Amino acid sequence: MSRAWDRTGTWIGWAFFSDLSNALALTLGYMFSRTVTMQYPDKEKWLPYSRYRGHHFLKRDEEGEIKCVACELCARICPCDCIEVVPYEDERGNRRPAKFEIDTARCLFCGLCEDACPADAIALGQQYEFSSFSSRDLVIGRDDLLTKPGKAATGGGVVAARLDTKKDVLVEASEPQGYNWWRNIRRT
Amino acid sequence: MELIVALGLIVFKVALLIAMLLLLPLPLTWLERKIAGHMQQRMGPMRVGWHGLLQPVADGIKLLTKEDHIPAEADRFLFKLAPILALAPPFVVFVAIPFGETVSVLGNEISLYVSNMNVALLFVFAVIGLEVYGVIFGGWAANSKYAVLGSLRTCAQMISYEIPMGFAVIGVVMLAQSMSLLDIVRAQADVWNIVYQPVGFFVFFVAGLAEAQRIPFDLAEAEGDLGAGFHTEYSGIRFAFFMVSEYVIMLLVSVLSVILFFGGWNGVLIPLPPLLWFALKVAFFVYVFMWFRFTFPRYRYDQLMAIGWKVLLPLSMANIIITGIVFS
Numbered sequence: 073m074s075r076a077w078d079r080t081g082t083w084i085g086w087a088f089f090s091d092l093s094n095a096l097a098l099t100l101g102y103m104f105s106r107t108v109t110m111q112y113p114d115k116e117k118w119l120p121y122s123r124y125r126g127h128h129f130l131k132r133d134e135e136g137e138i139k140c141v142a143c144e145l146c147a148r149i150c151p152c153d154c155i156e157v158v159p160y161e162d163e164r165g166n167r168r169p170a171k172f173e174i175d176t177a178r179c180l181f182c183g184l185c186e187d188a189c190p191a192d193a194i195a196l197g198q199q200y201e202f203s204s205f206s207s208r209d210l211v212i213g214r215d216d217l218l219t220k221p222g223k224a225a226t227g228g229g230v231v232a233a234r235l236d237t238k239k240d241v242l243v244e245a246s247e248p249q250g251y252n253w254w255r256n257i258r259r260t
Numbered sequence: 261m262e263l264i265v266a267l268g269l270i271v272f273k274v275a276l277l278i279a280m281l282l283l284l285p286l287p288l289t290w291l292e293r294k295i296a297g298h299m300q301q302r303m304g305p306m307r308v309g310w311h312g313l314l315q316p317v318a319d320g321i322k323l324l325t326k327e328d329h330i331p332a333e334a335d336r337f338l339f340k341l342a343p344i345l346a347l348a349p350p351f352v353v354f355v356a357i358p359f360g361e362t363v364s365v366l367g368n369e370i371s372l373y374v375s376n377m378n379v380a381l382l383f384v385f386a387v388i389g390l391e392v393y394g395v396i397f398g399g400w401a402a403n404s405k406y407a408v409l410g411s412l413r414t415c416a417q418m419i420s421y422e423i424p425m426g427f428a429v430i431g432v433v434m435l436a437q438s439m440s441l442l443d444i445v446r447a448q449a450d451v452w453n454i455v456y457q458p459v460g461f462f463v464f465f466v467a468g469l470a471e472a473q474r475i476p477f478d479l480a481e482a483e484g485d486l487g488a489g490f491h492t493e494y495s496g497i498r499f500a501f502f503m504v505s506e507y508v509i510m511l512l513v514s515v516l517s518v519i520l521f522f523g524g525w526n527g528v529l530i531p532l533p534p535l536l537w538f539a540l541k542v543a544f545f546v547y548v549f550m551w552f553r554f555t556f557p558r559y560r561y562d563q564l565m566a567i568g569w570k571v572l573l574p575l576s577m578a579n580i581i582i583t584g585i586v587f588s
């Protein structure tokens with residue numbers, strides 16, 4: 073009985089286009105809900121989380137000395153074979169990298185180099201804007217790696233930004249956090 | 261002297277109408293993309309001008325400067341003729357469409373229509389029927405399988421939906437006792453036709469969707485299976501012609517819905533200028549067209565035909581009979 077009722081109800085609903093009008097109501101609802109578009113790079117930019125694996129950077133110790141001991145473990149573990157380390161001995165008798173190059177064109181940002189490093193010298197930071205017209209520009213040397221930005225302190229937000237075609241995409245806002253992008257998503 | 265003034269007025273009106281119809285697709289494309297964006301929680305065009313307002317202009321410049329490509333195997337004459345054939349009928353139809361009674365400019369009463377034909381409705385349907393030639397020729401001349409399939413579908417679709425569309429408005433003609441669009445609107449001064457003719461409106465609007473080749477009946481250019489349908493091979497300005505004609509037809513169906521079923525420029529409750537009322541109603545229907553487009557999926561081809569012949573045609577005929585019995 074109730075089953076037959078249900079089926080009749082469905083048929084009546086179809087006769088009055090209940091399914092079509094439900095769809096129309098849904099799209100109208102979305103029409104007046106917030107947009108989720110992040111206006112990158114014109115107006116906004118995403119700040120990555122601190123766990124984000126972006127461009128590599130090399131760390132310095134308290135004395136400003138490069139931490140890397142040129143053990144080449146990172147080069148060994150790298151699945152893409154994109155790190156090249158050439159060691160030398162500095163005046164204090166420490167083993168240091170004379171050459172430390174990462175080919176970021178081949179890198180898959182797995183973070184294994186960071187895990188393998190016994191000296192906590194290399195890590196993957198927050199920078200993700202380093203596209204280039206030439207793959208040769210993507211081979212990054214030791215001195216550049218030392219100046220790359222480190223891990224994000226906060227992250228996970230969208231901050232105001234401005235596109236500077238001469239340089240990079242610059243984050244302009246002083247606020248460290250930005251708004252939480254997920255908050256804008258309409259869930260029904 | 262009288263004659264020259266009258267003639268000048270007509271020429272002016274026609275020029276104004278053409279300019280308006282040629283320019284209206286620009287804001288309409290912008291609106292369509294904005295609505296599409298917001299219904300999908302996007303923003304739509306944002307980069308050119310304030311909220312992308314200049315985007316249609318940029319698109320227009322792009323279309324004008326693009327290579328005008330004609331396939332090597334195409335029938336060159338028909339290929340060039342088709343966009344014009346597609347563009348002309350929707351413009352011609354607007355000659356018979358009234359936008360209001362009269363406005364007084366500098367003390368002179370000027371009518372808001374180019375001509376008040378006593379068979380305006382017939383004229384509208386006759387001319388709209390010609391639209392199909394542009395589509396057939398365009399698809400045939402391009403000598404491409406997608407275009408031919410698209411144009412075959414379109415022909416069948418347009419011809420079969422013209423029939424219920426024509427029957428659907430007979431109820432309106434019976435109520436107004438006239439085929440003049442002006443008289444039809446005047447007859448709705450108290451009660452809009454939608455009250456007496458809900459079924460007629462339903463059939464008319466669904467057939468109008470098919471006629472304007474909008475989703476859910478846009479089989480002519482089903483991107484998913486036919487490339488772009490009958491205008492697959494067109495580029496540049498000729499493609500723009502098809503695009504403009506599509507938007508003008510959408511506008512036309514909206515205008516006809518308003519005139520035939522929603523009281524034309526007769527307002528309710530709020531006393532606004534009649535022309536504004538008219539524009540608001542038309543804008544609403546244009547919005548409904550876009551709303552449908554971004555809500556519904558496309559019907560299958562056999563479903564389309566089944567709806568046309570098995571649902572809309574009997575409905576429109578029943579509507580005529582019932583109207584005849586009730587209002588005689």
Ligand code: SF4
Nearest residue numbers: 150179180182183185
């Ligand atoms: S992140 Fe992975 S692929 Fe990239 S350099 Fe480190 S180990 Fe190699």
Ligand code: SF4
Nearest residue numbers: 140141143144146189
């Ligand atoms: S970065 Fe770490 S793992 Fe790589 S060579 Fe230097 S110390 Fe060794």
